[in-house]
Amino acid sequence: MIAQLANRIALSIPVLLGVLALGFALLQLVPGDPAIVLAGPTATEEVVQAIRVEMGLDKSVPHQFVLYLGRLLEGDLGRSLISNKTVASELGAAIGPTAELMVACLAWSIPLGILLGTVAASLRGGVIDRLVMAFSVAGVSLPIFFICLLMIQYLGVEWRLFPFLGRGGPLWTAEGLDHIVLPALSLGLIFVGPVARMTRSSVLEVLKLDHVRTARAKGLSETAVLVRHGLRNALIPVVTLVGLQAGYLLGGAVVTESVFSWPGVGRLAVGAILSSDFPLAQGAILTLAMAFIVINLIVDAAYAALDPRVRGA
Amino acid sequence: MRRRLTLSIAAMAVAAPLAAQEITIVREVDSNNYDPHRTTARGAAEVLFMLGDTLVALDTDMQTITPGLAESWEVSEDGKVYTFRLKEGVKFCDGRDMTADDVVYSIQRWIDPETKSPVAWRAGDVAEVKALDPLTVEYRLEAPVSELLYQLTQAFAIIIDRNQVEALGADFGVTGMNGTGPFCWGEWTPRDKMVITRHEGYSWGPPVYENQGPAHMAQITWQIVPEENTRTVSVITGQSEVTQYVPHIAVSRLRQTPGVLIQKSDLAFWTYFIGFKTDKTVVSDPVVRQAMNLAVDQAAMAEDLYFGEVEPAYSYVSQEALDWNADLDDRLLKFDPDRANAMLDEAGWTRGADGVREKDGVRLEPLIYVFAGSGWSKISEAVQAYLREIGVNLVVQPFDATVAWGKLATQEFDMFGMSYPYVSSGDALNLYFRSENMPTPNRMNWNDPETDRLLDAGKTALDPVVRAASYGEVLGKVHDAAVWIPLYHEPMIIAQSDRLEPVEPHNIYGCGLYKGLDLKFRE
Numbered sequence: 001m002i003a004q005l006a007n008r009i010a011l012s013i014p015v016l017l018g019v020l021a022l023g024f025a026l027l028q029l030v031p032g033d034p035a036i037v038l039a040g041p042t043a044t045e046e047v048v049q050a051i052r053v054e055m056g057l058d059k060s061v062p063h064q065f066v067l068y069l070g071r072l073l074e075g076d077l078g079r080s081l082i083s084n085k086t087v088a089s090e091l092g093a094a095i096g097p098t099a100e101l102m103v104a105c106l107a108w109s110i111p112l113g114i115l116l117g118t119v120a121a122s123l124r125g126g127v128i129d130r131l132v133m134a135f136s137v138a139g140v141s142l143p144i145f146f147i148c149l150l151m152i153q154y155l156g157v158e159w160r161l162f163p164f165l166g167r168g169g170p171l172w173t174a175e176g177l178d179h180i181v182l183p184a185l186s187l188g189l190i191f192v193g194p195v196a197r198m199t200r201s202s203v204l205e206v207l208k209l210d211h212v213r214t215a216r217a218k219g220l221s222e223t224a225v226l227v228r229h230g231l232r233n234a235l236i237p238v239v240t241l242v243g244l245q246a247g248y249l250l251g252g253a254v255v256t257e258s259v260f261s262w263p264g265v266g267r268l269a270v271g272a273i274l275s276s277d278f279p280l281a282q283g284a285i286l287t288l289a290m291a292f293i294v295i296n297l298i299v300d301a302a303y304a305a306l307d308p309r310v311r312g313a
Numbered sequence: 314m315r316r317r318l319t320l321s322i323a324a325m326a327v328a329a330p331l332a333a334q335e336i337t338i339v340r341e342v343d344s345n346n347y348d349p350h351r352t353t354a355r356g357a358a359e360v361l362f363m364l365g366d367t368l369v370a371l372d373t374d375m376q377t378i379t380p381g382l383a384e385s386w387e388v389s390e391d392g393k394v395y396t397f398r399l400k401e402g403v404k405f406c407d408g409r410d411m412t413a414d415d416v417v418y419s420i421q422r423w424i425d426p427e428t429k430s431p432v433a434w435r436a437g438d439v440a441e442v443k444a445l446d447p448l449t450v451e452y453r454l455e456a457p458v459s460e461l462l463y464q465l466t467q468a469f470a471i472i473i474d475r476n477q478v479e480a481l482g483a484d485f486g487v488t489g490m491n492g493t494g495p496f497c498w499g500e501w502t503p504r505d506k507m508v509i510t511r512h513e514g515y516s517w518g519p520p521v522y523e524n525q526g527p528a529h530m531a532q533i534t535w536q537i538v539p540e541e542n543t544r545t546v547s548v549i550t551g552q553s554e555v556t557q558y559v560p561h562i563a564v565s566r567l568r569q570t571p572g573v574l575i576q577k578s579d580l581a582f583w584t585y586f587i588g589f590k591t592d593k594t595v596v597s598d599p600v601v602r603q604a605m606n607l608a609v610d611q612a613a614m615a616e617d618l619y620f621g622e623v624e625p626a627y628s629y630v631s632q633e634a635l636d637w638n639a640d641l642d643d644r645l646l647k648f649d650p651d652r653a654n655a656m657l658d659e660a661g662w663t664r665g666a667d668g669v670r671e672k673d674g675v676r677l678e679p680l681i682y683v684f685a686g687s688g689w690s691k692i693s694e695a696v697q698a699y700l701r702e703i704g705v706n707l708v709v710q711p712f713d714a715t716v717a718w719g720k721l722a723t724q725e726f727d728m729f730g731m732s733y734p735y736v737s738s739g740d741a742l743n744l745y746f747r748s749e750n751m752p753t754p755n756r757m758n759w760n761d762p763e764t765d766r767l768l769d770a771g772k773t774a775l776d777p778v779v780r781a782a783s784y785g786e787v788l789g790k791v792h793d794a795a796v797w798i799p800l801y802h803e804p805m806i807i808a809q810s811d812r813l814e815p816v817e818p819h820n821i822y823g824c825g826l827y828k829g830l831d832l833k834f835r836e
Contacts, residue, residue, distance in 0.1 A: 033716070033719050036718050036719045036722075045722075047429050047431060050429060051429070080503070082345040082346075082503065083345065083346060083487055083503040084346065084483050084484060084487045085487060085488075085503065090503065093502060149542065152542070152543060152546060153546075156546065156550060157546045157549060157550055160550055163550075163552050164543065164546075164547070164552070165337070165339070165536060165538065165543070165547045165552040165553060166505070166506065166536055166538075258539055258540060259540050259543060260543070261505070261536060261537065261538045261539070261540075261543065263502060263504075263505035263506075267504070267505075268504065271504040274713075275345070
């Protein structure tokens with residue numbers, strides 16, 4: 001299993017390099033000259049050119065990329081062109097809030113999705129099954145920004161249950177918990193649907209298998225059959241889905257963080273791209289890519305834990 | 314009744330007394346830094362006015378200069394030497410006394426080519442700045458600058474701490490900015506929030522305010538909220554106490570919302586306009602430019618696009634601005650499409666089969682560069698429709714703000730959309746109409762020696778009457794030549810919680826809360 005994980009980690013290096021190269025190339029296509037942004041609208045061409053040279057923007061794109069990789073290997077992500085803070089410190093401040101948001105979102109959406117999917121499977125064809133599926137389709141179909149605005153309008157403005165402005169503090173504080181509710185609810189809603197649907201279909205598949213029939217024949221209660229023999233075996237594809245959807249969730253977090261002014265990596269990436277802050281944007285892309293890779297590694301490890309056949313493969 | 318869930322009643326009980334002294338101000342964008350010499354962003358000025366002080370301050374009438382850090386000043390007869398007498402007992406946030414040396418250093422750094430300040434020109438042609446004694450500064454110019462005091466009210470001119478600049482280097486204005494203002498640097502998280510705390514010993518605020526210090530608020534959090542709906546409802550729900558970044562569509566609703574007050578200034582010193590590149594063939598004929606001015610219905614735009622919350626503009630600066638030429642009031646071009654059509658007919662511009670006018674093989678099809686985004690999209694589409702009525706096919710090319718400034722420095726376009734803050738007519742005219750400022754910010758390529766001469770005369774005038782006359786003449790020339798299509802003057806609108814005492818909006822550089830000394834909870 002360790003060799004398998006080591007193999008996976010080794011494979012992720014070229015993936016990371018590819019993402020870096022692609023990100024660097026795409027950022028070159030983004031229109032805009034950071035030197036002009038920094039110099040301001042009334043600056044002379046001489047001032048702009050001086051800033052361009054100072055920032056190394058006068059060099060060719062491949063040259064800039066090679067220099068960037070060299071610095072990266074030394075652990076230097078560079079400095080933000082806009083704030084002059086180190087990219088590492090800016091990312092360091094943003095990773096925590098994004099991680100909090102992901103944890104808070106997954107903490108309620110995965111159990112709820114699994115619960116709804118299992119209930120729907122056990123009551124297949126009934127009203128509850130149809131309601132769960134309708135809810136899942138709505139969750140998948142509604143754009144995340146619309147969900148965010150609905151949350152603000154009703155839970156924030158009409159009923160004034162929760163705040164929606166920024167991060168109140170770390171997750172373990174009362175203010176922090178209060179502030180994370182709406183962003184986590186909004187982001188989680190897009191996650192519940194796919195998990196519920198996958199759980200439902202997977203449980204239905206498993207319930208048809210011989211070992212389940214044997215369990216029933218032994219006289220186990222339907223709940224015990226469902227939970228112990230059905231659900232556990234049905235979770236493997238759900239884990240795969242969670243891994244894949246986590247990437248989608250990172251995309252959703254970009255929008256959620258922007259609407260709720262949540263100071264995370266997604267919002268940082270948007271701000272960096274819009275202000276032509278290339279080192280910061282590249283750092284944010286790198287962080288998001290690494291997060292995606294790490295999540296997939298965890299999924300692989302979880303596979304091995306859940307399915308002995310994978311462990312031996 | 315507020316029914317917000319609280320997950321820890323005890324924590325809230327502890328936080329309640331603190332909340333009485335703390336407010337959150339929401340705004341749209343952050344600044345790139347808070348070094349007064351290295352940024353032109355309004356987002357920087359908003360905070361810098363609170364962190365620092367200037368030698369002189371500007372009253373809310375946008376005309377009266379009041380004492381700031383200088384308790385008095387004298388100007389020599391030739392207008393070249395300003396002698397400032399500083400207030401005693403002024404301290405930086407770190408407790409160090411502010412002296413004339415700090416003033417000298419601040420001005421010298423502002424104009425030093427090494428600083429690469431994009432606004433160094435605002436300091437005038439400085440010959441020397443020196444400290445005569447610890448509380449007296451002599452500011453010597455090569456030539457008089459009639460509006461120097463107005464420039465010295467701006468955030469670029471706040472007094473900074475040499476020790477800190479040298480200690481922080483490139484991080485000055487990023488990790489700290491030690492000023493003498495009513496608030497001190499707390500913590501800045503770029504693109505998220507800036508927290509500033511009360512300068513406890515502050516007592517030298519400008520007489521613009523009844524309270525000259527210390528500030529009533531113990532802490533102000535400037536929170537960045539890019540989403541305009543979130544900004545609006547944050548004030549409604551009390552999650553923020555103040556904002557000047559309210560979408561126009563929401564202003565009337567906020568007026569009717571219990572718990573929210575709208576404060577609107579009668580002055581509007583932020584003007585939106587469309588400029589013509591006057592040497593481009595398609596718009597080089599003044600008749601064409603005048604006709605295009607007459608085709609646009611600013612009053613309807615102000616009503617339909619901005620819900621009546623802005624002032625339709627027919628003048629290039631607010632008619633309330635210092636040195637506005639009142640003789641022009643009756644000559645301003647206002648909506649009259651029939652006259653516009655008649656003028657173009659008379660000038661020989663005939664309509665083609667598609668309705669677009671032509672003359673000598675030139676189609677009236679100017680290209681306009683504008684900023685991408687809802688504001689300029691709406692404006693340019695409206696203007697496009699108006700111009701179509703007189704046979705002009707306006708081609709609109711929007712650019713993201715990160716690109717637009719560079720594009721607007723080129724000669725590629727015929728027209729451009731722009732908005733700008735100013736303190737006076739002279740401030741605006743010297744920026745936009747000097748030939749030496751081509752191609753930017755004089756994007757019109759307005760190259761007129763007589764204008765330059767008059768601007769010099771206004772800039773160096775020792776007598777306010779002469780200054781007003783000189784600038785008045787320039788205003789007449791450029792209005793007659795229809796170099797711009799003025800669109801609207803944007804007044805300062807502030808939405809605030811009624812838990813606060815009413816604030817008086819300021820118009821300085823579009824920073825409605827200025828020094829924040831009147832921010833106070835009702836008792």
